[in-house]
Amino acid sequence: MCWWIRRVTRGRSLLLFISVDMTRSPGSGIASLAAQFNQQQVVDGQTIDLFGLALGSYSLTARGEDLAGWVTEKSQSIELYSAIESLQGMVNRLCQEGSIAQWGICNELSAKLRAALAYRDSGDLQSAVEVLGAFQNAVEAQTGKAIPDAAASLLLMDSEYVIQELSTTLTGI
Numbered sequence: 001m002c003w004w005i006r007r008v009t010r011g012r013s014l015l016l017f018i019s020v021d022m023t024r025s026p027g028s029g030i031a032s033l034a035a036q037f038n039q040q041q042v043v044d045g046q047t048i049d050l051f052g053l054a055l056g057s058y059s060l061t062a063r064g065e066d067l068a069g070w071v072t073e074k075s076q077s078i079e080l081y082s083a084i085e086s087l088q089g090m091v092n093r094l095c096q097e098g099s100i101a102q103w104g105i106c107n108e109l110s111a112k113l114r115a116a117l118a119y120r121d122s123g124d125l126q127s128a129v130e131v132l133g134a135f136q137n138a139v140e141a142q143t144g145k146a147i148p149d150a151a152a153s154l155l156l157m158d159s160e161y162v163i164q165e166l167s168t169t170l171t172g173i
Contacts, residue, residue, distance in 0.1 A: 016048040082158035
């Protein structure tokens with residue numbers, strides 16, 4: 001008997017699609033198949049919204065048993081990280097859901113992220129970091145006003161992660 005996790009998608013602005021399957025040799029049947037994400041029961045085909053989770057490592061574990069009593073258990077680590085692209089997805093989602101209700105703020109934040117991405121892609125990491133700092137300043141200025149505290153916290157946490165990653169690359173440390 002063997003099983004596998006067919007597909008795992010990661011990124012805060014994306015959804016985690018759980019897909020587990022188990023195959024068996026002829027003559028044996030599947031007695032049970034169970035999976036857990038971060039120690040919470042999940043099922044094949046379930047979608048998990050990663051939006052409110054903290055950045056870091058999570059585990060997806062599955063346990064299968066066949067009718068002959070053979071048990072197999074496997075785990076896969078899922079790293080939830082941030083990048084400029086995922087920040088763009090977060091801003092888009094917050095604006096579409098109405099958490100950031102002022103379109104002018106949505107446009108300002110989106111423009112800053114597009115500029116940071118363009119700088120990063122051209123190799124100008126210092127300018128990308130500076131624009132992300134301006135993004136953080138804009139979020140902080142609107143926290144508790146146009147941007148709810150919880151949304152601002154996610155945006156600031158993820159943008160700080162990206163700034164640290166780019167700064168590390170910039171300094172070569």
